[in-house]
Amino acid sequence: MSSNNISPVNPLPPVVVALFLMIVGIEAVFSLGARGILGGADAVGWRLEAVQRYAFSAEIFDWMRSNGRWPAEHVIRFLSYAFIHVSFMQAVFAGVMVLALGKMVGEVFSQFAVLAVFVLSAVIGALAYGLLVDSRVPLIGAFPGAYGLIGAFTYLLWLRLGQLGEQQARAFSLIGFLMGIQLVFGLLFGSQPDWIADIGGFVTGFAMSVFVSPGGWRRMRDRMRHR
Known part of the structure; x- marks a missing residue:
């Protein structure tokens, strides 16, 4: 293959593109509906209806824990909240974060690992919110998942600085x-x-990276043996 055909820019991992399209696509439907361009008069309330049905609620979480009941329609909120946003700008900002950080992490991690980091970070973020926050304000937005990718990127940078003998706290x-x-x-x-x-x-993203990064489990096993 000719070197002239090699792109100087690494392509975005498909799983990162898919997450971005879900975040922005759902928001586009809400925004178009609110402007009357899509769905008719009822579409104005689509965002509010989605918040009521899919946002993570600490109150509902407390109810499930107290009653020992975990209906699927509420359990799904641990992840579904990540694809609902307050506004178009918030959704775009979250989507760009996922796109940028997902690309950097995806250059090292497998696609499955990138998706796992985003999903589990969103779930654990909601769990932390439910356990530590006493608020009626529902949790929405992709930021806990995006912060999970920040955690994964931080782990990769932490490893790199260690290899270079530099201060890893940076x-x-x-x-x-x-x-x-x-x-x-x-x-x-x-x-x-x-x-x-x-x-x-x-x-969550930082901790997961210890295990899902290439060679991560082997490094952890070697450190435990040396102890």
């Missing part, structure tokens, strides 16, 4: 910067407790 600069921004916005405009879900997603 790998946490990105998450520190993002949390700093959230703190500033919280002080200026009032904070929402959904940052707990973001942190839960980040920790």
Whole structure:
């Protein structure tokens, strides 16, 4: 194969493109419906209906735990909330985060591993929200899953810095910067407790990467043997 045919840009992993299209596509339906372009008069309430049916609710989670009942229509909320957003701009921002971080992580991880990180980070983020937050505000948005990808990227950077003999704490600069921004916005405009879900997603993504990254399980096994 001629070197002239080799693209200088690595293609996006299909699973990352699929996640982006789901996030932006669902939002496009809501936005078009709200403007009366799609679905007629009833479409104006599509977003609110989706929030009621698919957002993660700490109150519903408490009810399920108290009664020992886990109906599928509510269990699905642990993941479905990640594909519903407050506005078009929020959805686009979340989608771009998934696209950018998914590309960087997907250059090292398998597609299945990338999807697993996003999904489990979203689920654990919702679980953290349900256990630690006493709020009636529903949790929506892809950010806990995106923060899981930040966790995976941080792990890869942490490994790389270790190989270079540099200070590995620098790998946490990105998450520190993002949390700093959230703190500033919280002080200026009032904070929402959904940052707990973001942190839960980040920790999950970082921890999962120890096992799902290429050679990750072998590295962990070798370290345990050396101890």
